Each structure stands twice: as C-alpha cells, then as structure tokens.
Amino acid sequence: MRNIIIASTSTIYNQSYLEYLLPTLQTHFTPGSTIVFIPYARPSGISHDEYTQKVREAFESIQVQVKGLHEFDNPKEAIQQAAGIFTGGGNTFLLVKQLYAHDLISTITEVVQQGTPYLGCSAGSNICGLTMETTNDMPITYPPSFKTFGFVPFNINPHYLDPIEGSTHMGETRETRINEFHTINSQPVVGLREGSWLRVSGDRIILEGTLTARIFEQNKAAYEVEPYTDLSTLK
Incomplete structure (x- = not known):
C-alpha cells in the first residue's frame, strides 16, 4: 500500500527544520x-x-538514520533497498534534472507504488504531481522532461501564497500564474x-494540517477545501 507524505514546506515560522512534521514522521518511518x-x-x-547532515540531525530525535543518496556507488540499488525515501526542497529544475541524469524517476516511482514510505517537502513534493510545471522556482537548469512521479493525479503548488490585501x-x-498554466494544461x-x-494511504489522498488548500481546475473558479478532505477524486 502506498504510504506518502507530500508537505508544502520543511520549515514553518519560528520552528526548526521539520519540527512541525516530526510527530507525523514518527509513525511514517520505522524507528531504527x-x-x-x-x-x-x-x-x-x-x-x-x-x-x-542537516536532515540527519533532524531525524535523530525520532531514532531514524539518514544516508544521502550521493553517498552510494549505485543510486538505483540504494533506492530499491531503502527503508524509506525523503526528497528535500530547493530548486525543482535542478532536482528533476539530476533524477533523470541518474535514471531514477521510474525506479523511485516503482518502489513507492509498492509501499516504500516517501516524504517530499517543497521541491520534493512538487515532483509528486503529474509534472513539475507548477513549481515556484527559477529555471536555473533544464531537465530533459517536466514529467515527474505522478503519485497524485494532479499538480502541486507548494508554498501557496494568497494575495496580500492592500499590497502595492x-x-x-500565484493564482494568476496557475491560471496561466491552465490556458494550456488541463x-x-x-x-x-x-x-x-x-x-x-493506498488510493486515498487526505489534506492534513490546520489550513485549507486552494484548488484550481481548468475553466472553473478556484475554491477552498478544508483539512481532512479526501482529494482522491480530483482529476
């Protein structure tokens, strides 16, 4: 059964790295x-x-060990044997380019679909969608494809920001940019x-946390969904 956490961010205001997610990660990954x-x-x-090292220090508090994929001689084999996978944030263009360069897209997709626990934050969550085309990042490099894991049947915009009333x-x-995306993509x-x-969890996709999420569908007005809404029918 699929076991995936797709988080908007690794760090929220006034907290340390991954702090807000650690109670959830204690059961997502196996201690030891x-x-x-x-x-x-x-x-x-x-x-x-x-x-x-930054990630390793955060996971020490929940008794989970971390090894960087770059430390392995055979990245594919490391993914196939991993007890869990975490893809961190940063630049999505660079991330996707490197995943393709190491021929890891299909390998990661396969093991996660078979049940290996996966955590993505920011760029690592963006790639859980059908494509990376709703990233907020600058195109500092060019991946061979925008197609990503497709763990969910839609795209994701992490760090979504609402317009600030009174701003000059x-x-x-963000809403304008996503509407631009929908002039070409469905x-x-x-x-x-x-x-x-x-x-x-399996085929269910549940919004968690305390905030609503904003849903954009082509040729429809954007709308809000409450925490614990099941989004598995959103296609």
Whole structure:
C-alpha cells in the first residue's frame, strides 16, 4: 500500500527544520531504520553533504538514520533497498534534472507504488504531481522532461501564497500564474499552504494540517477545501 507524505514546506515560522512534521514522521518511518535522503535540489546552493547532515540531525530525535543518496556507488540499488525515501526542497529544475541524469524517476516511482514510505517537502513534493510545471522556482537548469512521479493525479503548488490585501506589489500572484498554466494544461492544481501536507494511504489522498488548500481546475473558479478532505477524486 502506498504510504506518502507530500508537505508544502520543511520549515514553518519560528520552528526548526521539520519540527512541525516530526510527530507525523514518527509513525511514517520505522524507528531504527535507515532512510535514503535525496539532496539534489540543493537549497541556496549548499553541498549534498551539508544538506544531508542537516536532515540527519533532524531525524535523530525520532531514532531514524539518514544516508544521502550521493553517498552510494549505485543510486538505483540504494533506492530499491531503502527503508524509506525523503526528497528535500530547493530548486525543482535542478532536482528533476539530476533524477533523470541518474535514471531514477521510474525506479523511485516503482518502489513507492509498492509501499516504500516517501516524504517530499517543497521541491520534493512538487515532483509528486503529474509534472513539475507548477513549481515556484527559477529555471536555473533544464531537465530533459517536466514529467515527474505522478503519485497524485494532479499538480502541486507548494508554498501557496494568497494575495496580500492592500499590497502595492504589481507582479503576478500565484493564482494568476496557475491560471496561466491552465490556458494550456488541463490537470488540476492543489495550492498547499505552509504547514499543510497531503497524506497518501493506498488510493486515498487526505489534506492534513490546520489550513485549507486552494484548488484550481481548468475553466472553473478556484475554491477552498478544508483539512481532512479526501482529494482522491480530483482529476
């Protein structure tokens, strides 16, 4: 049975890295196990080693060991044997390019569909959708395809932001950009706010956390869904 957590972010205001998610991760991953961390997104350009160490320290509190995927001689084999997988945030274009470069898209998809627990945050959650085309990131490099894991039958916009009333900012809002996406693409988009996540258990997709999510469907007005809404019929 699929066991996936798709989180908008790794860190929320006034908390340490992954702090708000750790109670959920205590049961998502098995204490005493070793999970594989995928550091390819490299937020702010930090090294794979630096990023992995940051994750390792966070998981120590729930007795889960972490090893970076870059530390293995055979990344495919590491994924196939992993007790769990975590893909961290950063730049989605770089992340997807590296996943394709190591020929890991199909391997990760296969093991997660077979039940290996998966956690994605930010860029690592963006790639859980059908494509990465609703990322917020700059295209600092060019992946061979925008197609991603497709663990859920829609796209995801992590870190979704609402327009700020009274703001003098004249740039596009997130809603404007997602509406632009829908002039060409038909799949729904889920705007996940900071501190929210989707829990995928088998075929069920449940919004968790304390905030609503904003749903965008082509040729329809955007709408809100409450926490614990089942989104498995959203296609």
